Amino acid sequence: xxxxxxVRKTWAYSKSQKGAYKILDNAKQCADQNPGYKVFDADGKVxxxxxxxxxxxxxxxxxxxxxxxxxxxxxxxTDYPRTGMFTGIGTFTIMEVKDGKGSSEGRGRxxxxxxxxxxxxxxxx
Numbered sequence: 001x002x003x004x005x006x007v008r009k010t011w012a013y014s015k016s017q018k019g020a021y022k023i024l025d026n027a028k029q030c031a032d033q034n035p036g037y038k039v040f041d042a043d044g045k046v047x048x049x050x051x052x053x054x055x056x057x058x059x060x061x062x063x064x065x066x067x068x069x070x071x072x073x074x075x076x077x078t079d080y081p082r083t084g085m086f087t088g089i090g091t092f093t094i095m096e097v098k099d100g101k102g103s104s105e106g107r108g109r110x111x112x113x114x115x116x117x118x119x120x121x122x123x124x125x
Contacts, residue, residue, distance in 0.1 A: 011044035072115040078102030
């Protein structure tokens with residue numbers, strides 16, 4: 001017996017169907033390309049729902065540092081060495097954001113070119 005995977009907005013709304021696939025990976029690919037769509041099995045159960053895309057961070061933006069000894073690193077994470085410099089207290093411009101080890105908010109590249117700082121330790125202005 002062939003099991004079909006259907007790509008729809010909801011199981012009940014059959015007119016929203018984008019396709020029916022024998023191969024789950026093909027159905028997942030279709031759902032990924034169509035925001036708001038899910039993959040359903042033959043019983044109407046959701047077997048795949050694409051994760052919402054992370055919102056893109058608009059750069060540049062300003063941050064306020066309130067500690068005098070915030071480390072600046074050579075790359076976006078604690079797995080990169082410190083530059084030996086600190087930001088000091090003040091307002092700084094962030095030009096790029098990347099995920100980085102040691103900061104839940106990611107790492108920001110300073111406009112000055114001095115390096116990267118942990119965004120979880122600063123306040124966005």
